Structures are given as structure tokens and as C-alpha cells.
Amino acid sequence: MGKLVASDLIAAIEDYAPLALKEGNDPTGFQIGRRDKSVERVLVTLDVRPETVQEAIEQNVDFIFAHHPVMFRPAQNLDLSDPQNQMYADLLTHDITVYAAHTNLDKTNGGMNDWLAEALQLNDVQPFNITDYQPLIKLVVFVPESHAEQMRIALNQAGAGHIGDYQACSFSTTGTGRFQPTEAANPYSGQAGKLEAVTEVKIEVMLPAVMQAQVIQAMLAAHPYEEPVYAVIPLANQQQPIGIGRIGQVAQSMTVRDYAQFVCETFDLTGLRLISNDPDKMVQTVAVVGGDGGKFFPAAVQAGADVYITGDVYYHTGHDMLAAGLSVIDPGHHVESIVKDKMTQVFEKWAKQRGWSATFIKSQQKTDPFTFIFNAK
Ligand SMILES: [Zn+2]
Structure with missing residues (x-):
């Protein structure tokens, strides 16, 4: 097992959710601490609040991964009587990197809004409010015939060969591979100084360029040769659209009112806010943007959503949504706490693939500032 350094973990995160995808002035990315910090314990959280930092200290954590940036409102001074400033001081004193x-995580493939769409059991999920196009690449790898099936499985599991509604897409051709090991080699087959000819399979798969590092790593792990031969080819014919939200079809059509109830149950909510002129309308197409996505509602209308799910809807935006004939479900911003489960799973997968000896811990703090009080009368 290898030692993990903060900069390696950050590089992996930025491969997964490239910084180039961020919205406007979002202060996403590196927050506090040292990039050369050795990392053994990682806390995964939605928010970094004073209670989260206390939890990190108690858990002996070296690194905090959060969805929300810590310094939304930049400090004007470092007066430690301010709890927010004391929190920065605690992080620095305990040498915790944040x-x-x-x-960028909201938009990226396999990120926040895909997790929410998956939790909502949406089908035919596509991005909406398209702002970027992600290039695709082709990986070509040559393996001995005996290892072709295991290689195809490894490539698929690492995320290659997903095209639209199809997965495990690949193309294989069989041919003859030739090589001559030198004296310095430790060949899987063949002898030093003797030209070998073996039956090999050429496997070709397509993948998003951002997945290159993880797929190559999986390919090398599944390959029996000392020096695997492979090629990475940029594709000009197809690109993957990237947008902040996701839109898809409900498994079973139901009324807006029933769908709101389903959202309540899905995210284990005490209640939610419904904005609708017609709660008895049937729902087929649903768009979702976790967090504060009120401003994207025209894009949800344009994309054909019957219902738009987003948090923090502002009073006057609610009027505009009604005027546009859109039904909106506001389940609150805290549904994004799905990041704790999902990102922990992603980190654990990387640790296994890359041989990192690190422990990933989900924060137990509930950082939703809101509580519902029902009228008892
Ligand atoms: Zn958010």
C-alpha cells in the first residue's frame, strides 16, 4: 500500500471534476492548508462548519473533502472572537488540509446531479443547461488472448465503453504480437534474445478524456505484461455535453402532488415547498439541480421538464416559475448531503485501484441550518 499525499488526492479529484467546469466566480478547489500533507484519514462532508472541524480534530483527520467552499464570505480580519475565524485557526493549528x-462536481459526469437523478430513480438521464463539451478518447490495448476477457471487464468497470444507454462497448480483433525480450527483461512469456510471436487481441474502447488516468490505471493492473503496449487517441467526431442539471423520465407517471411526496420520502425530509398551479398534473419529465438552482429554471422549461427540483427558491423567482407554468419542488439545499455517501464510495474505489492506504470517514454532523416547526393549532 502506498502513502497518500494531499496533492495526489487533489489531482485525482480534479481529474474527476475538472476545475474548468466551474461556474463563474465559484471559489471551488483548494481551500486551506498544505498540498504536501501526508494523508491517512479523510473526512467527507457537505459543509465545513465549526462542529465539522471539531469532528475532524476528534477523528484525527488530515484532510477534509467538502462540497461547499469554506470561504464563501472572505475574512476581513483574523479576530478569533469570530467563530468562523476561530475555525480557520483550528484547521491550521491541527494541520488539516481542506x-x-x-x-465542477455538480456538472461533471458521475457527480452531484447524477447522484440526485439516480436517487430519484430517473431514466434516460441527460444533462441540461449545456455549457461545455468534454472530449472523448479511444484507448487501444494489446493483450494475450488468455487475458482479453478480464481486460474488457476491467476497462468497463473503470468507466470505459459507456455509450448512451449501452455499457461494456468494445471492439476486439485477434492478430499476432511480436517482441524480443532483452537480457534486462523479465518477460511474462518468451526468452531473452529470442523473437517471440504470440496470439494477441487488440481491444478498442471509447471513454471521456477526464477518465483517462483511472482507466489506464485499471488497464495496467489487469495486464500481465511487464511493458503493456497501448495507445490513447483523441477523437474529433464526438464530444460529451456537460451541463449543471440533469433531466430524465420518471419510472411511473404520477401527479405533481404524489411526486412531491415521493421526493420527501427519497430524501427523508420532514417537509418541502411545492410551487405549482396544477398539483394534479401528471409528471413524466423531471429536471434536477441540487442546491441553489433557481436561476436555471428557464433552461429546465426549455428542456421540457414537467417538474423542476431545486433548493433555496427565492420568493420572486417562485412567482416567475408559476408564470412559466412550471411546477417546482424545493426540497432544501441539504439534499446535497448525498455527497457524503457517494464521494466516500468514489474515494474508496480509487484507494483500491491505486493502492492508497487511507481511511475515508463520512461526517456525522447534520449541517442543515433549517428545522420545520408545524403549527400545533
Ligand atoms: Zn450546494
Whole structure:
């Protein structure tokens, strides 16, 4: 097992959720501490609050991964009577490095809004409010015939070969591979100084360029050769659209009112806010942007959503949504706490693939500032 350094973990996160995808002035990315910090224990959280930092200290954590950036309102001074400033001081005193992936994680494939769409059991999920196009690449790898099936499985599991509604897409051709090991080699087959000819399979798969590092790593792990031969080819014919939100079809059509109830149950909420002129309308197409996505509602209308799910809807924006004939479900911003489960799973997968000896801990703090009080009368 290898030692993990903060900069390696950050590089992996930025491969997964490239900084180039961030919205406007979002202060996403590196927050506090040292990039050369050795990392054994990582806390995964939605928010970094004073209680989260206390938890990190108690848990002996070296690195905090958060969805929300820590310094939304930059400090004007470092007067430690301010709890927010004391929190920065606690992080520095305990040498804890903090990193946040925000709107880039919202947009990226397999990020926040895909997790929410998955939790909502949406089908045919596509991005909406398209702002970027991500290039695709082709990986070509040559393996001995005996290892072709295991290689195809490894490539698929690492995220290659997903095209639209199809997965495990690949193309294989069989041919003859030739090589001559030198005296310095430790060949899987063949002898030093003797030209070898073996039956090999050429496997070709497509993948998003951002997945290159993880797929190559999986390919090398599944390959029996000392020096695997492979090629990475940029593709000009196809690109993957990237948008902040996701839109998809409900498994079973139901009324807006029933769908609101379903959202309550899905995210284990005490209640939510419904904005709708017609709660008895049937729902087929649902758009979602976790967090504060009120400003994206025209894009949800344009994309054909019957219902738009987003948090923090502002009073006057609610009027505009009604005027546009859109039904909106506001389940609150805290549904994004799904990041704790999902990002922990992603980190654990990377640790296994890359041989990192690190422990990933989900924060137990509930950082939703809101509580519902029901009228008892
Ligand atoms: Zn958020």
C-alpha cells in the first residue's frame, strides 16, 4: 500500500471534476492548508462548519473533502472572537488540509446531479443547461488472448465503453504480437534474445478524456505484461455535453402532488415547498439541480421538464416559475448531503485501484441550518 499525499488526492479529484467546469466566480478547489500533507484519514462532508472541524480534530483527520467552499464570505480580519475565524485557526493549528469541489462536481459526469437523478430513480438521464463539451478518447490495448476477457471487464468497470444507454462497448480483433525480450527483461512469456510471436487481441474502447488516468490505471493492473503496449487517441467526431442539471423520465407517471411526496420520502425530509398551479398534473419529465438552482429554471422549461427540483427558491423567482407554468419542488439545499455517501464510495474505489492506504470517514454532523416547526393549532 502506498502513502497518500494531499496533492495526489487533489489531482485525482480534479481529474474527476475538472476545475474548468466551474461556474463563474465559484471559489471551488483548494481551500486551506498544505498540498504536501501526508494523508491517512479523510473526512467527507457537505459543509465545513465549526462542529465539522471539531469532528475532524476528534477523528484525527488530515484532510477534509467538502462540497461547499469554506470561504464563501472572505475574512476581513483574523479576530478569533469570530467563530468562523476561530475555525480557520483550528484547521491550521491541527494541520488539516481542506479541499472543496463545488459547481465542477455538480456538472461533471458521475457527480452531484447524477447522484440526485439516480436517487430519484430517473431514466434516460441527460444533462441540461449545456455549457461545455468534454472530449472523448479511444484507448487501444494489446493483450494475450488468455487475458482479453478480464481486460474488457476491467476497462468497463473503470468507466470505459459507456455509450448512451449501452455499457461494456468494445471492439476486439485477434492478430499476432511480436517482441524480443532483452537480457534486462523479465518477460511474462518468451526468452531473452529470442523473437517471440504470440496470439494477441487488440481491444478498442471509447471513454471521456477526464477518465483517462483511472482507466489506464485499471488497464495496467489487469495486464500481465511487464511493458503493456497501448495507445490513447483523441477523437474529433464526438464530444460529451456537460451541463449543471440533469433531466430524465420518471419510472411511473404520477401527479405533481404524489411526486412531491415521493421526493420527501427519497430524501427523508420532514417537509418541502411545492410551487405549482396544477398539483394534479401528471409528471413524466423531471429536471434536477441540487442546491441553489433557481436561476436555471428557464433552461429546465426549455428542456421540457414537467417538474423542476431545486433548493433555496427565492420568493420572486417562485412567482416567475408559476408564470412559466412550471411546477417546482424545493426540497432544501441539504439534499446535497448525498455527497457524503457517494464521494466516500468514489474515494474508496480509487484507494483500491491505486493502492492508497487511507481511511475515508463520512461526517456525522447534520449541517442543515433549517428545522420545520408545524403549527400545533
Ligand atoms: Zn450546494
